[in-house]
Amino acid sequence: MLGDGTRDARRTERYLDGLMAADGRSAHEFPVDTDLDPAIQLAARELRSGLTRVYPSFRFEDALATRLAAGAARLRSGQSLEEPGAAVVPGTVAPFRSHSALGVDAATDAADPSGSATLSAAPAVLAARARALSPAAAFRRLPDMAARPSRPLLVGGVGVGVASAAISIGAVYVAWRHSHTPSGRMGRAVRAAHGRATNPNHSRRAGVIDGILGVVS
């Protein structure tokens, strides 16, 4: 004997099956079940019309298809699905070297001939490297570092670098404009007007004539 809840659940399932089938046939009228609560029927229809299938972008679809094809090719050739470069390699400690640190490094290298100590290396080796890399040691090495060929330092990333370059180009252009008087018609007219304003002895008439001659010539 079925309980009320189970009976209602079965009735709801039948209604949903009918609703999906009507959609599949593109039927305009939806099924009606007189025994099922009308509010539930309405909710089912609302969800049916509101919960639409969503499609990803073509770009994503094609990009993933390409990645899957590459993975399939690797599987076919007996490799793993992951790209070789994607595999995680064990971390290594590889300190920066300087001329003054060579002595320390020589000592530690003697203990670790491979040149790079793995994370599981002997504590003595790691302690020696830590001493070599301590802030005080680094500070003492500063003159050595300054003696090396310097490399440009870009602070703030590529965006800041590009902005800085643009400002520099702008400053150079302004300086060039100041040093080269304009030879165009407008430039001559401006020069004439400027000369009239700055030189009170220069008559207004002469200024106008200069301007006209400049414009005409």
Place this chain on the structure above:
Amino acid sequence: MLGRAEEGTRPARLDRDRGLVEAARRDPSRFDALYRKYLAQVYSYAFYELRDHHAAEDATERVFMQALAGLPRFEERVDAFIASRVPANPAEAADISTFRVWLFRIARNVVANERRRDRRRPVSPLEAAAELSAPDDVVDTATAREAVSEAWRAVARLPEDRRRAVILRFVDEMSTAEIAAVLDRSEGAVRVLLHRALRSVADDLASGERSGRLGRLS
């Protein structure tokens, strides 16, 4: 009553994706057909669960990569699922895809992990609904958006298990049997989940209508 030989061949007849799956198992590059067939369904499931296009894309990629890698292990699962399930009628039997069930089990796990990791970045249902494409016509667009928003709001308020069942039923158009297999529940439990989900949505819609009427009156 089926003989032993017939019982042995029945799974091959029932599974509508059997041909594609076998081709993909022989040659992994043939997996593309399965990928194209189920991309929108998996993506929709991920999108409705995660409510973010980028998160849905990430999850979809992970699902298909895991499916491709796990395809050699799929055969046993097919037989296990089909053996555990005797279809109620021939129409239902013709519609069963054990590959789809298996794929959505992967999707369920991937999305659950994603949700667990992504709880710190919730996206409102309305915001996600606004991203859904709608028809060009302005009135149709507004109506469609409104319908989508209402449905989203109602579904977003459902408890997790009911919401999953609703999405699989309405968006991915799965049968109760398939949903039961994806969610690792009995069919009876899924029926009850769906019924209770619809009851909650009905209550939500009724209260929304009441508050709308009050808003218009005030």
